[in-house]
Amino acid sequence: MAHDAIRSELTELFLAGVAAADPVGAVAQALTARPVKVPDGGTLILLAVGKAANGMMEAARSAVPEGVPTRCLIVTNYENHRDIAGVACYGAGHPVPDGNGVIAGLAVEKLLREAGARDMVLALISGGGSALLPGPVKGLTLADKAEVNRLLLASGADIEETNIVRQALSRFKGGGLLRLAAHAPVRSLILSDVVGDDLRVIASGPTVGPIADLATARDVAHRLGIWEQMPGAAREALAREAARDPLPDPDATLVGSNAISVTAMAAAAGRPVRVVEAPLIGSVTKAAAQVLDLAASTPSGTALLFGGETTVILTGNGRGGRNQELALRVALLAEERGLPGDWLFLSGGTDGRDGPTDAAGAIVDCQSLSRMRAAGADPRALLANSDSHAALAASADLLITGATGTNVADLQIFLAI
Numbered sequence: 001m002a003h004d005a006i007r008s009e010l011t012e013l014f015l016a017g018v019a020a021a022d023p024v025g026a027v028a029q030a031l032t033a034r035p036v037k038v039p040d041g042g043t044l045i046l047l048a049v050g051k052a053a054n055g056m057m058e059a060a061r062s063a064v065p066e067g068v069p070t071r072c073l074i075v076t077n078y079e080n081h082r083d084i085a086g087v088a089c090y091g092a093g094h095p096v097p098d099g100n101g102v103i104a105g106l107a108v109e110k111l112l113r114e115a116g117a118r119d120m121v122l123a124l125i126s127g128g129g130s131a132l133l134p135g136p137v138k139g140l141t142l143a144d145k146a147e148v149n150r151l152l153l154a155s156g157a158d159i160e161e162t163n164i165v166r167q168a169l170s171r172f173k174g175g176g177l178l179r180l181a182a183h184a185p186v187r188s189l190i191l192s193d194v195v196g197d198d199l200r201v202i203a204s205g206p207t208v209g210p211i212a213d214l215a216t217a218r219d220v221a222h223r224l225g226i227w228e229q230m231p232g233a234a235r236e237a238l239a240r241e242a243a244r245d246p247l248p249d250p251d252a253t254l255v256g257s258n259a260i261s262v263t264a265m266a267a268a269a270g271r272p273v274r275v276v277e278a279p280l281i282g283s284v285t286k287a288a289a290q291v292l293d294l295a296a297s298t299p300s301g302t303a304l305l306f307g308g309e310t311t312v313i314l315t316g317n318g319r320g321g322r323n324q325e326l327a328l329r330v331a332l333l334a335e336e337r338g339l340p341g342d343w344l345f346l347s348g349g350t351d352g353r354d355g356p357t358d359a360a361g362a363i364v365d366c367q368s369l370s371r372m373r374a375a376g377a378d379p380r381a382l383l384a385n386s387d388s389h390a391a392l393a394a395s396a397d398l399l400i401t402g403a404t405g406t407n408v409a410d411l412q413i414f415l416a417i
Contacts, residue, residue: 021350028062043115079403122189175250186251190207191406192256273305318388325388327397335369
């Protein structure tokens with residue numbers, strides 16, 4: 001079968017995984033199983049935060065009982081932002097928080113503080129919410145918060161480490177939305193972009209609770225080697241030991257996840273598959289080796305399916321993302337190992353955006369490096385400059401889907417043919 005046909009097949013499998021994370025269907029199913037109940041005379045406050053906010057809000061509004069007054073607010077990334085009648089819609093920066101996110105945060109804070117005992121809050125949380133809703137603690141500026149976020153991304157911090165620090169520096173994360181809505185019950189439906197589906201980690205757990213205390217956040221910053229580089233205000237905030245009032249018990253339900261999307265890819269495949277149960281996590285260097293190690297024991301014609309979220313340590317000023325770098329590293333390692341035969345590898349982010357680029361990821365094959373070099377690109381030099389996007393553009397291997405309106409981490413497929 002020609003490579004173009006195989007590429008189309010792998011892309012369709014990837015999109016089947018994305019479709020399984022459809023926020024509209026996920027929320028509709030959850031609210032059918034357990035309908036919304038608002039006390040007489042109360043208002044239903046619908047708050048959607050994250051990359052899947054639009055779809056989740058659409059489904060929630062459709063499920064609101066007739067006659068129940070509502071107040072609706074969305075915070076999502078710029079790529080997904082659009083105006084919706086009857087909804088206050090805010091676009092904000094991701095992965096680096098910005099001023100529009102601060103403005104959105106103030107609107108969220110006002111909305112929740114005004115909620116009364118007869119009202120109910122239905123929070124719709126999805127991946128990306130952590131950066132989209134910055135609420136720096138007292139003494140910290142947005143510029144301070146953005147610098148901490150930049151240091152975390154550049155350090156190779158995993159999602160849990162990142163969220164431990166983010167939560168400690170935020171008014172909203174780690175259960176902050178529960179505190180703000182102190183007079184009204186809060187129920188949340190959560191679409192997971194986190195391997196393992198720890199609700200405290202997804203969007204930094206705004207309706208659940210913190211992962212760890214301030215002491216642990218300090219330890220993480222030291223271990224990652226970013227403590228001395230952090231703004232003084234951030235170090236001061238992490239050094240505080242002020243106690244907070246206990247949080248109410250969270251009412252939170254997981255409605256979609258990476259594992260569900262991997263299962264959907266397997267179901268959609270028209271060939272034998274091997275689902276890798278262990279998530280593909282950790283550094284992209286180790287992940288590339290893991291992919292090829294497993295490929296060596298997988299028969300030709302069988303699609304090897306992964307899900308997870310890797311990490312990248314920036315070593316230059318190029319552009320790319322963890323999926324593009326993983327794909328490029330798989331191609332380079334396959335060449336280094338002398339991997340025989342014909343093969344393809346796809347790695348993509350289910351939100352349709354990998355790092356600060358227009359690509360969801362990439363599909364590489366056994367001829368990718370030859371195409372790069374023929375186009376005048378040096379793949380190893382570009383990788384050293386963290387410029388996987390340029391290398392993969394040269395070989396025409398970028399996976400472009402556009403914003404998908406959802407986010408359940410990353411999906412990978414390896415196929416030897």
